[in-house]
Every structure is written in structure tokens, then in C-alpha cells.
Amino acid sequence: MKNPGIETTGANTLICGTDEAGRGPLAGPVFAACVVLDAGYKIDGLADSKTLSEKKRNALAITIKTYAKAWAIASASVQEIDQLNILQASLLAMKRAVESLPFTPHLVWVDGNQSPRLKCPVRTIIRGDSLIPEISAASILAKTARDAEMQRLHQCFPLYGFDQHKGYPTKQHLAALQQHGASKIHRQSFAPVRKSSLSQDTLTQAAIPNCC
Template sequence: MNETPWLAGVDEAGRGPLAGPVVAAVVVLDPCSRIAGLTDSKKLSAKRRETLALEIRTRALAWGIGRASVEEIDHLNILQATFLAMQRAVERLPKWPVRVLVDGNQCPALDCEAEAVVGGDMTVPEISAASILAKTARDAEMQDLHQLYPQYGFDRHMGYPTAQHMKALTTFGPADCHRRSFAPVRRLLLAASG
């Protein structure tokens, strides 16, 4: 019996926040074990995401998580750091997929066929699953950062530039986990040094 060629979906979480890593996930679903309810992670409640993430990790043929640190984001830029996180996720698979579908309009360099799918997190189950794993993995990291830096409220906004986060940044200044290359953080650092 011939083995089914692996089709993988890739997505990321955390391109827009002012703090924390960017996290990517890759998922190879089992065509014989469908998972109901897969969609863009942003359309799901936190509780539903966690339930689906457990199901994905249990029932998928394979999955992997990759990340790029705040330092890598500041050094490379957010797009290249996102691609790096995606590459690291795919490298965690036990074997290379024949094809990778990536949410968005650009693909990282991979040693296999890759195709960008705009809106793929809503239409391609493998990408939806990757979206859910990336989001839950990154949210867990932001909860850890909240324990270290409770004054910023990372447990509520996950590092995104909400009014609460901007107020805390202005009051306390940036922490080590803030992305210095992002304009709101850079402006605060320039104001503090000038």
C-alpha cells in the first residue's frame, strides 16, 4: 500500500504585537481522521482554541512549532523573522512534506514545494489547524511573560498595542520583551534618551 504524500499547512501568530516572539506552526492532518470545527484561530474563543489544539496535537499525522525571538525580530525585521519561525516549524516534522500551504501572500524558503494561500486559515484545514497551534503556543508564552512583567497586562492583550498596553508602556517604559524595532516602542526609547 502506498503512503499518502504529506500535505502540510503553515501559519503564524504574533506579527502585530509590540512584545513577545512570533510563533509559527505546521500541521499535517490525517485524511482518515477529520477534525471538526477547524477555522481561523481568531474566530474561536480561547477555550475552543485550547480544546481544538489538544485534538490537533493528538490526531494529526505530525505537527511542529517554531519561533523567532524579539531579538531576531529586531535584527531581521518581522517578515523575515516570521519566515524563520515557519522554517523552524517545518524542520521539526519527522519527514519533509511534498507540499506546504502557507497562509498569506508570501512563502518562506523551504526544501519542498510551497504555495501561499491568501485567507488560507479560513479555507484550508491544514492551515486552520496550524493557525490554532501557533496562537495557543504564543498565548502560553505571553502568559509566562505576564508572570515576569505583570504591569503590562500581557495576559489580556497578548502584547498587541491596545490602549491599556500603550498606557503601561508610557508609564513603565519598554521591557526586554518589547520589540525595539516597532515604531511605538522605538519612539518611547528615543524620547527617554533625548
């Protein structure tokens, strides 16, 4: 359902929603997605990805990719997060996603109150991921893509439990940081990582497959 306070445009206007996933974790890239929905196909169940179960998110991601007019997913690396800060890296990932679309949208709706620099008009919408279907869809694609990447990274760095917490600062993750130190995919600019008592050099390298 559209927020009545948000101005909408004509049926032929290409409106793109964009959102990010992964600003809070201590490890891994930040992801962003953008979606242009097809007005001729209504996708039921779109909502803020954080309110959906993993099973529901994954099912909706398949539907979005199948029936949206266009979609794209992009990311910003751990190195970019540490160099730019997490906000600017998130905006960079959004910019990459929108610029990966096969066309330039007429308008981009961005979740939150900060927007990437784009060549088309942009409007920020606080709580847009729960108000605007296009942003909800982008939220789902970004979240499922990042979760899949953290599952992959768990195979490379099994000491941290990324398959369970996806890099967020859970009790389990913080304990692993203290025990094993930070890996190369941890965000060194984040305080809990900086404060971890051991360095990457102390890791048991035999426990880390050479896949990343």
C-alpha cells in the same frame, strides 16, 4: 473544506499547512506552527484561530496534537524580529516549524502571499487559515502556543498586562509603555516602542521576578 481553486494531490501525499501568530504585537516572540493532518481522522471545527474563542482554540489544539499525523511549533525571538523585521522573522519561524517535522512533506501550504525558503514545494494561499484545514490547524497551534508564552511572560513583566492583551497595542498596553518604558521583550523596531518616553532602566526592578 478545500478551496476549489487549490489543486489537491493523491491520498498518500503529505501536505503540510503552516501559519504564524504574533506579527502585530509590540512585545514577545512571533510563533509559527505546521500541521500534517491524518486523512483517516476528520477534526471538526477547524477555522481561522482569530475567529474562535479561547476555550474553543485550546480544545482544538489538544485534538490537533492528538490526532494529526504530525505537527510542530517554533518561534523567532524579539531580537530576531528587530534584526530581520517582522515579516522575515515570521518566515523564519515557519521554516523552523516545518524543518522540525519528523519527515519532509511533499507540499507545504502557507497562509498569505509570502513563503519561507524550504527544500520542498511551497504554495502561498491568501486567507488560507479560513480555507484550508491544514493551515487552520496550524493557525490554532501557533496562536495557542504564543498566548501561553505571553501568559508566562506576564509573570516576569507584570507591569504591562500581557495576560490581557498578549502584547498587542491596546490602549492599556500603550499607557503602560508610556508609564514604565519598554522592557527587554518589547520589539524595539516597532514605532510605539521606540516612541515610549522612558527606558528599560527606569523600570521598578523589584516588580519584575527574575524568571526570563
